[in-house]
Amino acid sequence: MRWRQSRQSSNVEDRRGQRVSGGVKIGGGAGLVILLVVILLGGDPQQILQLLGGDGGQPPASSVPSGPPSDETAQFLASVLGMTEDVWSEIFADAGARYSPPTMVLFSQAVESACGFTTAATGPFYCPPDRKLYLDTSFFEELAQMGGPGDFAQAYVIGHEVGHHIQTLTGTSDWVRQLQARGDQTAGNRLQVLMELQADCYAGVWANHINRMQRVLEPGDVQEGLAAAAAIGDDRLLRRAGREVAPESFTHGTSAQRQRWLRIGIETGDVDRCDTFAEAGLTRG
Numbered sequence: 001m002r003w004r005q006s007r008q009s010s011n012v013e014d015r016r017g018q019r020v021s022g023g024v025k026i027g028g029g030a031g032l033v034i035l036l037v038v039i040l041l042g043g044d045p046q047q048i049l050q051l052l053g054g055d056g057g058q059p060p061a062s063s064v065p066s067g068p069p070s071d072e073t074a075q076f077l078a079s080v081l082g083m084t085e086d087v088w089s090e091i092f093a094d095a096g097a098r099y100s101p102p103t104m105v106l107f108s109q110a111v112e113s114a115c116g117f118t119t120a121a122t123g124p125f126y127c128p129p130d131r132k133l134y135l136d137t138s139f140f141e142e143l144a145q146m147g148g149p150g151d152f153a154q155a156y157v158i159g160h161e162v163g164h165h166i167q168t169l170t171g172t173s174d175w176v177r178q179l180q181a182r183g184d185q186t187a188g189n190r191l192q193v194l195m196e197l198q199a200d201c202y203a204g205v206w207a208n209h210i211n212r213m214q215r216v217l218e219p220g221d222v223q224e225g226l227a228a229a230a231a232i233g234d235d236r237l238l239r240r241a242g243r244e245v246a247p248e249s250f251t252h253g254t255s256a257q258r259q260r261w262l263r264i265g266i267e268t269g270d271v272d273r274c275d276t277f278a279e280a281g282l283t284r285g
Contacts, residue, residue: 001151002216008078009085011101016108073137074106080155084162087209102165103132124157126164128173133161148228152221156228159203166202175284186248194276196252197261200229201274204265222266229262230255
């Protein structure tokens with residue numbers, strides 16, 4: 001990606017190296033297993049904390065951001081976040097609305113958020129109550145090992161989490177949670193899949209728009225993003241863990257589904273084409 005010409009977002013908290021007290025301690029060797037559990041649970045930190053015996057109701061510990069990131073990886077992520085701000089601000093403005101961007105929190109090993117205490121083994125996550133996305137950059141090493149290397153693969157991850165922020169701003173998240181509360185686990189999982197696939201599509205929409213605005217994509221970048229989407233499909237992760245592929249347990253979608261919706265976003269750049277719910281026969285009243 002040609003990212004160095006892009007501005008870096010100021011909405012970044014660098015908490016790496018800060019100690020976090022309390023919560024559940026998990027050894028690094030369990031990272032992939034816990035990551036799989038997180039994906040099967042839908043990536044909700046509240047659910048993860050309940051599973052591991054942590055307390056998701058505690059307020060986040062106070063932290064003092066250490067200032068703008070100085071290392072190249074963090075600068076890259078700040079630039080990607082800045083690109084998402086530019087694109088979504090324009091899309092919201094075209095719709096007559098104002099975009100309120102999320103904050104990206106970089107951390108190492110563990111972090112406190114409004115969603116509770118969370119370890120790095122959960123992977124990146126978005127916390128709706130504080131409207132922040134949380135990331136331990138060591139996740140990208142694991143993603144590369146799973147078949148999703150490259151800078152655009154990393155940018156896709158950020159774009160996906162920002163997609164969840166868009167769902168929060170537009171009320172989609174609240175609507176889905178209400179539907180999930182009325183149904184059983186299988187129905188709830190199906191709804192969660194639609195949420196995740198829409199976030200994939202939103203990541204593609206962002207990539208389409210930012211490339212038209214700044215020409216940031218280089219040959220092979222789209223393939224990197226599609227490879228990352230495939231690497232974290234529910235079916236591939238279950239097979240990797242030696243478990244039965246049970247569609248009723250899916251919460252993020254298959255590799256093929258994730259690739260399809262990311263591609264739709266990239267190729268069309270049309271937010272309206274990301275209505276995974278309408279395709280499934282669901283409409284908001």
